[in-house]
Amino acid sequence: MSSPSSSLSTYSSxxxxxxxxxxxxxxxxxxxxxxxxFLAVFSxxxxxxxxxxxxxxxEQQLKLLxxxxxxxxxxxxxxxxxxxxxxxxxxxxxxxxxxTILSKPVPRYEYLIGKLLGVxxxxxxxxxxxxxxxxxxxxxxxxxxxxxxIAALRSEQxxxxxxxxxxxxxxxxxxxxxxLHAGVWSIFLKASVIxxxxxxxSCFASSTLFTIVxxxxxxxxxxxxxxxxxxxxxKLSGFWEQTxxxxxxxxxxxxxxxxxxxxxxxxxxxxLAALGSxxxxxxxxxxxxxxxxxxxxxxxxx
Amino acid sequence: xxxxPWGMSKGLASSNNFGFITSMETNNSNAAVEVSSLTKVFKxxxxxxxxxxxxxxxFTVKTGEVYGLIGPNGCGKSTTMKIMLGLLKPTVGSASxxxxxxxxxxxxxxxxxxxxxxxxxxxxxxxxxxxxxxRLCGLAGSELKDRTExxxxxTGLQNAATxxxxxxxxxxxxxxxxxxxxxHDPRLLILDEPTAGVDPVGxxxxxxxxxxxxxxxxxxxxxxxxxxxxxxxxxxxxxMSNGRMVREGKIEDLxxxxxxxxxxxxxxxxxxxxxxxxxxxxxxxRVVTLGKPRTTLERLFIExxxxxxxxxxx
Numbered sequence: 001m002s003s004p005s006s007s008l009s010t011y012s013s014x015x016x017x018x019x020x021x022x023x024x025x026x027x028x029x030x031x032x033x034x035x036x037x038f039l040a041v042f043s044x045x046x047x048x049x050x051x052x053x054x055x056x057x058x059e060q061q062l063k064l065l066x067x068x069x070x071x072x073x074x075x076x077x078x079x080x081x082x083x084x085x086x087x088x089x090x091x092x093x094x095x096x097x098x099x100t101i102l103s104k105p106v107p108r109y110e111y112l113i114g115k116l117l118g119v120x121x122x123x124x125x126x127x128x129x130x131x132x133x134x135x136x137x138x139x140x141x142x143x144x145x146x147x148x149x150i151a152a153l154r155s156e157q158x159x160x161x162x163x164x165x166x167x168x169x170x171x172x173x174x175x176x177x178x179x180l181h182a183g184v185w186s187i188f189l190k191a192s193v194i195x196x197x198x199x200x201x202s203c204f205a206s207s208t209l210f211t212i213v214x215x216x217x218x219x220x221x222x223x224x225x226x227x228x229x230x231x232x233x234x235k236l237s238g239f240w241e242q243t244x245x246x247x248x249x250x251x252x253x254x255x256x257x258x259x260x261x262x263x264x265x266x267x268x269x270x271x272l273a274a275l276g277s278x279x280x281x282x283x284x285x286x287x288x289x290x291x292x293x294x295x296x297x298x299x300x301x302x
Numbered sequence: 303x304x305x306x307p308w309g310m311s312k313g314l315a316s317s318n319n320f321g322f323i324t325s326m327e328t329n330n331s332n333a334a335v336e337v338s339s340l341t342k343v344f345k346x347x348x349x350x351x352x353x354x355x356x357x358x359x360x361f362t363v364k365t366g367e368v369y370g371l372i373g374p375n376g377c378g379k380s381t382t383m384k385i386m387l388g389l390l391k392p393t394v395g396s397a398s399x400x401x402x403x404x405x406x407x408x409x410x411x412x413x414x415x416x417x418x419x420x421x422x423x424x425x426x427x428x429x430x431x432x433x434x435x436x437r438l439c440g441l442a443g444s445e446l447k448d449r450t451e452x453x454x455x456x457t458g459l460q461n462a463a464t465x466x467x468x469x470x471x472x473x474x475x476x477x478x479x480x481x482x483x484x485x486h487d488p489r490l491l492i493l494d495e496p497t498a499g500v501d502p503v504g505x506x507x508x509x510x511x512x513x514x515x516x517x518x519x520x521x522x523x524x525x526x527x528x529x530x531x532x533x534x535x536x537x538x539x540x541x542m543s544n545g546r547m548v549r550e551g552k553i554e555d556l557x558x559x560x561x562x563x564x565x566x567x568x569x570x571x572x573x574x575x576x577x578x579x580x581x582x583x584x585x586x587x588r589v590v591t592l593g594k595p596r597t598t599l600e601r602l603f604i605e606x607x608x609x610x611x612x613x614x615x616x
Contacts, residue, residue: 011407011411013408017440017442018440021437021438028426029423029425032425096417096419097421097422100417102389103410103413104435104438104439105411105440106410299391301344301391302384302389
């Protein structure tokens with residue numbers, strides 16, 4: 001048998017393979033904790049929302065379906081981001097699994113990146129599946145509405161191509177569009193920022209419960225961050241206005257920046273530039289929080 | 303001596319190749335571990351006084367040696383080990399592994415660690431656990447696969463390889479812990495209470511494994527409360543108390559009673575005993591003890607359970 005030491009002779013201070021091993025292990029860990037039960041609950045909500053309220057107008061029915069489904073998607077993704085991330089580090093520390101991992105040639109930053117990447121993979125995979133379910137239901141609902149409307153036109157002998165095209169264009173605007181996927185992408189970005197923030201909190205937190213409570217607090221505050229900033233900053237001016245505004249933005253993420261969902265529900269077209277800007281902002285937050293998390297974790301006494 | 307893996311017949315074990323490197327890579331320095339003037343102070347809350355866990359401890363472990371760190375609970379053994387592994391930073395002093403600072407992550411490339419009462423990811427099976435740790439050590443492909451199977455065989459966990467670690471007994475956790483510590487064929491093995499919670503048969507097997515690894519040139523640092531076993535396996539020991547190293551040296555130097563000699567006779571008739579006594583008196587010496595030696599309870603347990611093969615099922 002070949003000697004394993006041959007492959008161990010060189011140590012690299014950054015290894016994508018080690019990060020991927022930690023990330024995939026995190027995904028398996030969370031999957032086997034049955035965290036994706038949320039998926040089933042989400043599917044039930046979408047199906048229920050899709051076939052309720054038949055008395056409403058077609059565009060209202062589609063709007064309500066999108067409203068309920070994307071709302072559920074937001075809540076689930078945020079809950080998974082907080083709960084899943086909060087469980088990881090404190091549990092590894094409590095179970096002393098961290099000792100066996102960090103006593104291997106694994107730098108602490110790789111451990112953190114691997115754990116966060118695992119949560120992001122789970123969130124991304126979960127949201128992709130939910131997006132597929134959601135899109136299918138919206139498409140089905142949209143098709144049903146269009147065929148009902150065409151049938152109604154036919155009964156009135158108004159089913160000329162122009163009318164049919166107008167119905168398809170009008171209903172399609174409230175139905176399945178690329179903006180809906182952009183909305184789901186913005187939900188993923190928001191959940192990713194919350195996961196990075198939870199990871200940072202878990203680096204100095206003493207327990208899973210503390211991490212969950214504090215992360216939840218920051219998530220709620222993050223949604224009202226703009227309001228808070230306006231309230232504080234309106235009483236100040238010049239240098240202090242800018243400094244306090246910046247500090248508040250750094251400490252508490254402005255989660256309203258990622259709210260593209262409303263526009264998607266309204267049927268507005270979400271521009272690629274807006275999506276790129278939101279993605280960049282999320283990346284900045286994720287990298288920033290992970291870097292600060294490492295500063296705490298690097299000196300943590302295990 | 304031939305190490306016999308758990309649940310394996312003697313004949314099978316003797317012909318088995320465990321995949322260890324038989325010839326050690328030579329290091330420029332003869333020291334595998336060097337701990338120098340090590341002090342560790344844990345800062346606690348504002349009102350509490352800082353806790354000095356380790357005070358000015360220095361020792362060296364030579365390459366290929368089995369070194370035992372012994373002492374009562376809370377004497378600083380585990381803290382010293384954690385500093386050697388880079389899990390804690392020293393307040394004063396330093397620790398190095400094969401000449402590299404223990405704070406450098408690269409120093410862990412050559413180290414295998416079994417913590418006290420180890421826990422692993424409950425959601426993984428035994429085989430998945432070894433794959434996980436092997437990958438973290440840079441193993442991949444057929445090398446990882448071979449090494450995993452070798453370790454499962456070595457620790458007698460082949461039959462439990464597909465079971466989730468969450469369902470393992472304490473002894474089995476200790477074995478999978480040993481397997482993960484050895485997965486990358488380290489040059490230094492650090493074992494914190496490796497026999498804690500393990501039955502006497504398992505405990506004896508771990509002792510045999512330590513002998514086997516020593517023969518293959520692996521340096522071992524071990525802590526245990528089973529002093530009889532430590533006496534059997536260690537070349538040198540350090541005794542810690544209240545964070546200080548109070549005694550250190552070779553076992554025989556520390557425990558031999560210089561002015562006494564022990565002779566154990568087999569099938570000696572009463573007449574011979576009488577003559578020996580007379581000789582002793584003639585030379586103005588003194589018989590301190592005379593009687594029949596007893597087997598140990600551990601040995602009796604192992605012999606009895608080996609007869610009925612009543613060992614822990616994997």
